[in-house]
Amino acid sequence: MKYDILIVGVGGQGVVLASRLLALAAMKAGFHVSTAETIGMSQREGSVSSHIRIGDKVSGSLIPIGQADLLLGLEPAETVRNLPFLKEGGKVLVNTHAIPPASRPPGSPEYDPAALLSFLRAYYPDILCSDFTELADKVGTYRAANVAMLGAAAGARVLPFQEEILKAVLDAEIPEKYRAVNDAAFERARKCIRSVSGT
């Protein structure tokens, strides 16, 4: 068994926490796991990515090009940027809520989220997407968009372990005062993706 997940987004979106939750769930399910995270300069509004490798064997923490089974994109441009990591037929789950870059240095291309989302759809017609930031905001805080996306991934059945395992990890890892809102975001996204994907 080998399952590679790439989570991408912008500093502050909770990429690292989401990857930690997935890694703990994978461990609980009995697999080896390794993650590679970008920490440091990337916290300052830069692109952030976390590689999560789940499997029976220990391997290097970076996913090779074209091998990710699942791409969780917390932001459209970052999802497109990391698309080459995804394998043919891999799954994409994307948050349509765009975060424009902090400043536009000379030479930086215009950001057109709609065009990027249609680019994604052209290559991966069965892409799963929703405005998870809005969804999370509606249940309490936009900050729970990362957990909402985990709920969506569980609902779409694209994770290599039971969703109960992930739920248990969430309950154990998220501090009590934020638990209710994160639970709500997880549940709402899980159901909405189920209805979208018809499963």
Next chain:
Amino acid sequence: MSLLTDKKLLMGNEAIALGAMEAGVQVVTGYPGTPSTEALETIARYANRCGIYTEWSSNEKVALETAAGAAYSGAKALVTMKQVGLNVASDPLMSLSYIGVKGALVLLVADDPGPHSSQTEQDTRAFGHFANIPVLDPATPQEAYELTKLAFELSHEFEIPIILRTTTRVSHSCGDVVVEAAEPVPVEAIEEGFVKDRRWTIFPKLTAERHPWLESVQEKLSERFSELSFNSVAGSGKIGIIASGVSALYVKEAIEAVRGFEELFTLFRVGTVYPFPEKAALSFLKGIDRLLVAEELDPYLEEQALQLIGKAHLPVDVYGKKNGFFPVSGEYNVDIVIDSLNRALAAYGESLRLSHASPAVSREKLPPLPIRAPALCAGCMHRAVFYAFKQAAKQLKKESQTDTIFSGDIGCYTLGNAYPLNMVDTCLCMGAGISLAGGLYHTNPKTKQVAFIGDSTFFHSGIPAVINAVYNGANITLAVLDNRTTAMTGHQPHPGVGITALGNVSKAIDIADVVRSCGVEYVKIVNTVDPDSLESCIKAAKEAMNFNGPSVLVFKGKCVGITKPDKYYKINPEACTGCGFCIKELGCPVINLDGDKPVIQDNCSGCGLCAQICPSEAICIGGVKL
């Protein structure tokens, strides 16, 4: 599939911390530096409970010397730093290798191939070789944990400091780690104490006596290393591959996709890189006829192998960095390793090729994507100071045709170089901004010199440079950007904060007092927190720049990473003319164009700098946050 639920998910640095505590570490010192920082932070969490003395030292040299003093007293000591920090600590390290230690002394030095957040791609394996200090090179958090324990054992047994060298992909990688003790337990008290002996005082005579000992230790350790399972051989093929650290895992993954790879390749993984495990390497080399060397950064293993091949007259061709088959810089990954191995396989006529996975979308097919350059945080006090100096320099230019050169430093304020501030003309290493400004002053008499430094960096290596500027008459203006923390590495305290690594209250060292006592006559403290601070910052900057002699401004504010905002700003669309001045001037990450007018997003932290520069007074406090 086996059940591994008794394991812990640990970051490499956390695994090192647990390994050190299991080895009985009693004293831990360090200076924060990505990607090494979390090791000391993890130990600090257990320090009180386990009786471990833990400190953030003022710099890496001080950290190593403090740890050495503890080890002279029979303690087990750990000192943590990043690769460039080892340069700062290199003076004591070079002598310490001759003196040796009692107890144990382990240096965690984290290298940063890539580099992700460093000034150099230097290779600590080579430093170990240079300094005659043994180097262990783990590939995973599990190995990092185990090699940390080994490092303490070897340091104690051989009375020599040991370097545990990691890279970003080990230090900042998380993995499932089997740990022996579920929770760290209290460590033993240091019983022996310091015993006076001439061996602790380095003198030419002692150095001459100790050098043969130091060389003999390398031979003994090389023998010992050859027996260890951290140096392992897999496969039985004639194509040999040697690798260390995380590169060995990339090689494994690259060749495992080949059917029957065990009969084609032999992989020699080296976990104890210096002194080179010659015996083990020799038996590996004797079984192969080609050697491919996969290692990030320096051709260290390659040089060791070439030497051994020459010494033993072996008929083995070597394909590595030296003949252009592998990249000499940058971080490796499976794809780079596959390309390099394929180049080598092709060069000697082997028909086998390792294959890449093919993505549905290659990089070339991607549409243009926005650039996300790192920027100062929303509400960062540094932005106001940089902006103030920019305005002051403009006025100076207008009034007296004087250009200003801005020398930056290492830390968040390096981000002052980002568009649109563009406020960093030089940046070299920690503390260098002040001395560089001195050098620029002595050679560019018609320009004004301004140096920026952060509070933690000021204590790290800024003070001697201030003394030098005063003593040698460098007419510079120094701006100390005091945000009350070491922000870039994750908010560690420093001597100016008055809180220790364990959160205890301590004597806070006042930066203004220090520079006054260094002989600076013009010292002013400027508050950056007031709603109308910009004007006072510009005024202060101008006045200091006009002072004849070294002048210092200590700008006081608080890092937005450790404070909760109590207000936020909004743009009144009625009053906004859409001139975009706020965006063009400041580069604040929360101000974006929405159509033709700027808007301030939710995560505004309320510094109000944009409100102070808006020509149409369209930006105002939008309310109080809950």
